[in-house]
Amino acid sequence: MEQTKRSAVTNVTANGTFNGQHGTLYKFEVSFANGDSGEYASKSQDQQKFKVGVETDYVLTERPWNDKIYYKISPAPTQQAIGFTPRAKDPETDKRITRMSVLKVAGDLAINGDIKLQEILAYAQIFENYVINGEDTLSQFKPVNLFKADKGGIAQNFANEAIKSMENDLPF
DSSP: OEEEEEEEEEEEEEEEEEEETTEEEEEEEEEETTSOEEEEEESSTTOOSOOTTOEEEEEEEEEEETTEEEEEEEEOOOHHHHSOOOOOOOTTHHHHHHHHHHHHHHHHHHHTTSSOGGGHHHHHHHHHHHHHHOOOOGGGOOOOOTTTTOTTSHHHHHHHHHHHHHHHHOOO
16 A cells, blocks of 8 residues: 655655666665654665654655565655656747748748749738737738849849749649
């Protein structure tokens, strides 16, 4: 039978070692103010789970052997050990997810021919602004030349040629 209890530790005495599944374990006889006592097995020779004078939550388990009952002591599991504890969320995670989503929508609009390929990022930013801030800025949108810094027009010409070849080669 297993019981979770709370009491102050009155005595901790080293009681030898034994080889367990995970290597050498150190045995300790632990006594509590409420009269409970039993054996605790630790991976560390200098166990820190049970300290004399400290009130502690522990699990007391009965172990029958050769017509006698022995008691095993173990630290009570903490809430953190029982279940999943999520790590702190990066505040930028929601923004990244939103950006990926709206970029996909804008890309779908370009694939459908509803917007030009050069306008994908501008529309994605409009959609992102709406999702995050609730502001509708689509009515203020005027397509801009995303290649205006390209003085020779090389990038713009390359993009135009790429768009034309894509329009003719689409499988649908």
